Amino acid sequence: DLDLGLGSLDRIELFAELETLRRVVLDDQAGGHVHTVRELVDALRNADPIGETHSTPEASPDNWAQVLSGTHDDLDQYLKRKPVFEWVMWSFLRSIRALWSLIAGFRVREAGQVPSKGAVIVCGNHASYLDPFLICMALPRHGLQRVFFVGYSEYFDGIIGRFLARLFRNIPIDANRNLQRAMQAAAEGLRRGMVLVIFPEGGRSLDGSVKEFRRGAAILARNLDVPITPVGIWGAHQVWPREGRIRRHPLVLSYGPKLSPGGSPSEEALLGELREEVIRLVDDSSRTRD
Incomplete structure (x- = not known):
């Protein structure tokens, strides 16, 4: 399979863009396992559609302030x-x-x-x-x-x-x-x-x-x-x-x-x-x- 050639941060940003474009919510853990085009396609197929239990993803993954917000x-x-x-x-x-x-x-x-x-x-x-x-x-x-x-x-x-x-x-x-x-x-x-x-x-x-x-x-x-x-x-x-x-x-x-x-x-x-x-x-x- 064709390797995406992306680092971890790049994969997070790609996932956020795809969530917005496809109106889906991808598994939080999936980003660390997606390295090839085939794995990316499979992740999109298994993604949950946005519905009652999900809010619309952030439009821009560059908004790291949103990702880093909240208390833990x-x-x-x-x-x-x-x-x-x-x-x-x-x-x-x-x-x-x-x-x-x-x-x-x-x-x-x-x-x-x-x-x-x-x-x-x-x-x-x-x-x-x-x-x-x-x-x-x-x-x-x-x-x-x-x-x-x-x-x-x-x-x-x-x-x-x-x-x-x-x-x-x-x-x-x-x-x-x-x-x-x-x-x-x-x-x-x-x-x-x-x-x-x-x-x-x-x-x-x-x-x-x-x-x-x-x-x-x-x-x-x-x-x-x-x-x-x-x-x-x-x-x-x-x-x-x-x-x-x-x-x-x-x-x-x-x-x-x-x-x-x-x-x-x-x-x-x-x-x-x-x-x-x-x-x-x-x-x-x-x-x-x-």
């Missing part, structure tokens, strides 16, 4: 504060940071760029399994108290997995299968004034270089009027590459100035500015190694 109280279990655990994690991460500083080198530059109040999206390059932990290790205490993640559902399955997800404030939604729900979960946390960590590349880099960025962070920033704090991570690929074992190597994390969503004319412009800044920060980090 079911996410309280993942987003609520856990003061005792936060203190334990802060102490543990600072201890690991101090230890790595002694044996290999660990530097953090401009961590004050993460605001002490209000929502912010922290976006960094992704070259290692360690990246989420490194960002948490580099966050100031007020940032760690508010940090949350969306995704990593494959690591938080089952009773124990869901317990750990709640503990570490990770909302376990597979964005490839249910991107709209993942975006809504991210928006809920940001509306609560929290710190969302996103890796816009969508996956770990094989060679450590910064790949193209996906649009999710820019969509959230512009529709919720939330600033983005870029961060460049250097050394993580050498410590633990995608295919390899953990090795001793210096680590440097550099935070850049906040990017205001209103300072760019479009999502594409904001995304390009963000990627250029992350690349610059990675280069700066490589030059400030111990």
